[in-house]
Amino acid sequence: MRFLHTGDWHVGRTIRGRSRNDEFVGALDEVVAIAVDQEVDVVLLTGDIYDKHVVSHDADVLVFGTLIRLFEAGIPVVAIPGNHDSEARLAAFAPLLARVGTHIVPRVAPPDAGGIVTVAARDGKQRASIACLPFISPRRFSGAAELFESTSKGYVDFDAGVGRVLRAYEDAWDDTHVNIVMGHIFVSGSQPGGSEREITLGADYAVSPQQLPTTANYIALGHIHKPQKVMGAAADTRYCGSLLQLDFGERGQDKSVTVVEASPGKPAKATDIPIASGRSLLDVDVTIADLERIAADVGDAYLRVNLAVEQATPGLADQVRRALPNALDVRLVLPEQEGEVERRSLRGLDPRQQFISYYQHAHQSQPPEEILVAFDRVYEDVNG
Ligand SMILES: [Mn+2]
Numbered sequence: 344m345r346f347l348h349t350g351d352w353h354v355g356r357t358i359r360g361r362s363r364n365d366e367f368v369g370a371l372d373e374v375v376a377i378a379v380d381q382e383v384d385v386v387l388l389t390g391d392i393y394d395k396h397v398v399s400h401d402a403d404v405l406v407f408g409t410l411i412r413l414f415e416a417g418i419p420v421v422a423i424p425g426n427h428d429s430e431a432r433l434a435a436f437a438p439l440l441a442r443v444g445t446h447i448v449p450r451v452a453p454p455d456a457g458g459i460v461t462v463a464a465r466d467g468k469q470r471a472s473i474a475c476l477p478f479i480s481p482r483r484f485s486g487a488a489e490l491f492e493s494t495s496k497g498y499v500d501f502d503a504g505v506g507r508v509l510r511a512y513e514d515a516w517d518d519t520h521v522n523i524v525m526g527h528i529f530v531s532g533s534q535p536g537g538s539e540r541e542i543t544l545g546a547d548y549a550v551s552p553q554q555l556p557t558t559a560n561y562i563a564l565g566h567i568h569k570p571q572k573v574m575g576a577a578a579d580t581r582y583c584g585s586l587l588q589l590d591f592g593e594r595g596q597d598k599s600v601t602v603v604e605a606s607p608g609k610p611a612k613a614t615d616i617p618i619a620s621g622r623s624l625l626d627v628d629v630t631i632a633d634l635e636r637i638a639a640d641v642g643d644a645y646l647r648v649n650l651a652v653e654q655a656t657p658g659l660a661d662q663v664r665r666a667l668p669n670a671l672d673v674r675l676v677l678p679e680q681e682g683e684v685e686r687r688s689l690r691g692l693d694p695r696q697q698f699i700s701y702y703q704h705a706h707q708s709q710p711p712e713e714i715l716v717a718f719d720r721v722y723e724d725v726n727g
Contacts (some may be wrong), residue, residue, distance in 0.1 A: 344462045344471055344521050347378045347418075348601040348613075350389030350565030351585040353427060357400035358624075358645060359671040361586060364401050369620030371409045372587040374600060377616050381602050384464045384645050385471060386418055388445075389583065390478055390527030390566030396432070414444035417486060421460050421478040422447045424563055425527040428538065430477060448475035451508060454515035459521070469521060469607065474512035474556075476505070476526035478566070481547050506554035512663025513556040521605045524556060524578075525563040532575055533582060536568025537592020537693065540723055552576040561603050563610040570599050570615060578605075579611045587621030589645055592693060594624040622669075628676075631659075634666035647672045694722060 354367050378386055393402055413420055422445055424430040432451035441447075452458040452475075460473045481501040509524065516522040531549040552575035555562055562580035564573065570584030583601045588594055598618045605611035623644040629637050630651050648663055650668045660673040689697050696719050702710040710718075 344385070344469050344605055346385050346387055346561065346563070346605065346648075347374070347381065347382040348387045348389065348525075348561075348563040348583045348603055349586070350372055350387075350527070350563075350583055351391045351425065351568055351584060352388075352406075353373070353391055353394040353587075354406050355399050356394040356587075356588065357441075357591055360589070361645075362401075362602065363621075364405070366407055366587050369500075369694070370598075370618050371405060372631065373618050373620055375409060375412045377418070377600060377602070378413060378418050381616075382465075383418060383587065383602065385412040385462050385473070386420040387473070387523070387563045388420055388422035389525050389563050390423050391427045391565055391585075392422065392433075393428050398429075398432070405587060410440060410445045411443055417465065418444070419462055421462065421473050421475065421525065423475050423525060423527055423565075424449055426478045426480075427451050428478075448477060450477060451479055454512055456476065458707045459512060459515060466597055470517075471521040471523055471605075472516050472520075472561075473523045473525060474509070474516075476524065476528060478527040478683045479505075502550055502554060505550045509554060509556050513558055515644075516558065518558075519607055521560050522556075522558060522564060523561050523605070524559050525565075526564045529566050530555070530573050530576070530580070531565065533567050533573050534569055534571060536596060538567065538576055538590035538595075539568055552580070552657040553616070555580055560605040560607070560609070563586070563601075563603075568593055569596055570601070572613075579613060581613060582608040586618050590626050591626070594626060594647075622651055622706040629663075631662065634663065638666050641667070641669070642676045644669060646670045647674075649676050650676050653678060695719070 356363055379478045392406060409718050410420055416664060424433050430449045433447050437447040437449055448457060451644050458475060484501055484504055498587050526551050527692055529544050532550050535544055541723045552573060555576045557577035559578040562578050564582045566587040567582040568589060571582050573580040581601055584598060586598055588596055598621060600618060601617040603611050603613045625641060626647045628649045643665055646667055646669050650663055650673060652659060652675055655675050663673045664670050689700055699710055
């Protein structure tokens, strides 16, 4: 059987207030075209379908339209929520979408209560048993009693608890089927793409590769935005990555979907197929004299501009934006002063690391855990 593994669509995501709807339209056109060209039997949609719990009409139009086009092409979809999706909203839509071939598993469920979705190949000869592991917050997973125990016990239990769920799926599998796991989880050892929510990549959300079923023909994961094969897992386990470079942390990353050929009892063969519709996100170092030349080079890329000047004068950022209409951030780089090297090196860090660095500088000590928790909460609120 052939599967198309895609996820982390984040439909509805904007960048610095600019809509990316056109890019999503292009990328999802590509996804549908690849599914049709490759004659896949099933699309595995591994969570973070939407970017936010509260969804814009444009985002719904695009997601529903994509699912209907796949249905009309005779290709069923199996989908799970990610941490960006409202599982309650997807649960509400599930019975409707089931009528158009999209099977959503909104919550973790035992194998015989909807946790495993069985799909037939289009030639009717083979069947796939797809075990679904939607995003689960460890806080909910651990159960109320364990909220009173130490944090370390909490995350050991999350890892072991996910392992128990996966073993229950494995026990229910039929070895004449193609057996697949799809999950929205962070497997320890994988490399973040740079714009996932940091808070969901911590140790308490990690699942160790040893917990993943060894008898799976393929394990399709969402959550990490950089496409990659997961090391240390017995079965072929991959993150398909996001469809667009969603933020500057993902600049320079090639985006793709994964097409998987799998048969019962045989290793799968996975191939990444590029998705080209998204604009590039670029960091550029310029002077005022360079602006014209850079404008000709960068095409429609979104830019983070570091403008080197002798001194800060009013209107510089406007001058950059006139020459480079896609400059989203403009930062002035003044001649090296004390502290400048340190400030410059901050640019390579993600926001959480920048905050830690700021805190260390301001307080001459490490930020306490509760401050970091508060930072994560505020950052998550601001970033939706
Ligand atoms: Mn995501």
